[in-house]
Amino acid sequence: MIGMVSRREVEFAIDEITVTGAREAVLDFTKPYFMESITIVSRAPAEKSRAMAVFSPFTPGVWAALVVSVAIIGPLLAIVNHFTSFCLGEKHRFSTRDFAFNMFRNLVVQGNLISSARWPLRCIFFSWYLFCFYVCALYSGTLTAVLAIPAFEKPIDSLADLLRAVKEDGFSPLFIHDTSNVHILKEATSGIYKEIWDRFEPDSGYVFSANEGVDKVLTGKFGFINAWLASEIRISARGKEKYHLARQTYYPQRYGVALHSGAPYLTVFNKKLNPAGGIRPHRQVEARRDRKGVRERRWRRPPRRSRRHHPDASAGRLLRARSGAPRGILRSGLRGRLLQRARQEGA
Known part of the structure; x- marks a missing residue:
């Protein structure tokens, strides 16, 4: 898709395209219209064998x-x-x-x-x-x-868990080729990013789409590093019980509209997109709708409860007629004693 835009076969491309330095060198990107964090997709932890449970x-x-x-x-x-x-x-x-x-x-x-x-x-x-x-x-x-209590394999919930699984259990990290996730780890000079990248195997660790990466996770010991929302949608379609989505996320990536260099309508896209991502008119309509709902909830009075069929209504009217007590007294703590006195007089 990036090649089609750079060869001017299409005018622009919108399809979860991350903004990277290498892509910005040959294409023009709009302001980010969406940002989401990165997560790790792995297969669901399997139950451990109990063959050696007597020694556990x-x-x-x-x-x-x-x-x-x-x-x-x-x-x-x-x-x-x-x-x-x-x-x-x-x-x-x-x-x-x-x-x-x-x-x-x-x-x-x-x-x-x-x-x-x-x-x-x-x-x-x-x-x-x-x-x-x-x-x-x-x-x-x-x-x-x-x-x-059934025992399961330890899930991969963070980059530290992925690094441990790579060292101890023979897992391999998966990346979509030429995305921002690859550049983040590749350019790292120290820390856990560099440790994971040093153990990365390009021959078996690259995929070319999110669908391919999610499918490959089930074929072996792989940890697929991808955007959270894109991964959530794909594993939901294939069955969540087969996958495990890491609880921790890291480093949000940006999505932008890719246009060929010097595209005249780049400014049109940027005017419609606000700096935080999203279309301006849509956000304005939603904001007005939210403000209107707040005003309606603020000035709406709660419905008044009717006392016509309340069991104490007749007793209250009888009490006010006999004792001449004002309405405020009936709402105070003396109401019980006055009702008791009215019953005694009626007896």
């Missing part, structure tokens, strides 16, 4: 500590047993293997088959039983929570 309650460090504890407790009990037997002059009955196996049984809630009357062994047994109780309670509670 604890971190690898905790599992390593449990293995070391089971490996140490058996020899420790055997050493204490040998020492107490030597001091008491008795023969020890249990081997290191027996102690290790029974302590593992305690950890997996299978009970202990070893009993001893020696207090050093009993103290170690009690400490191990308490340790196993805490471990089992934490494991069972955390595993229940993990299995009850």
Whole structure:
């Protein structure tokens, strides 16, 4: 479309054309008629597999500590047993293997088959039983929570999330070729823009339309960087449940009408467009309509409620006739007492 305007095959083009420095060098652009922020479109996060859910309650460090504890407790009990037997002059009955196996049984809630009357062994047994109780309670509670709540992949909600997905999960950023989004990241000299651009692969990361970019998102691990409204319209047409739109937006881009260089009606477009974007007459009509609505709401009186069929209307008239009380008293806090007195007199 840009080429058609530059070759003067058409007079002008209006189709979500972003204003960039390279385009302004060969074409004339009107004032921006619309501005919108940039967002990231990715496929909807999938539910994580639960094949390894039994190991999810604890971190690898905790599992390593449990293995070391089971490996140490058996020899420790055997050493204490040998020492107490030597001091008491008795023969020890249990081997290191027996102690290790029974302590593992305690950890997996299978009970202990070893009993001893020696207090050093009993103290170690009690400490191990308490340790196993805490471990089992934490494991069972955390595993229940993990299995009850479905876990999903982490969504891409910002540029930082996209950079993390590129580094850790093998995602690739997508851009529409020769748009302002490309120039913003390409010209960056530092920060997150430069980090994303350094990992960009032009062979697979360029598309030539928003429709192509939204469709390509579903074919692999891609994060499509595009205008928010254009992306919202396209994913709504294809099914929102298939996509995820980032919650954070950044760097608004400008849309302008592209005309060939030296077009005589450039000033006509600019007169109809205000600096903030939009057509002047349309905005003026909307402004007048809003002001008129405000005035109507300001001077409109609320409808007066009729008391003709109110259940207390007859009692009120009877009360005013008998007591001669003015209307203002009936509206005060004495109304209840006056009504009560009228009922007593009628009785």
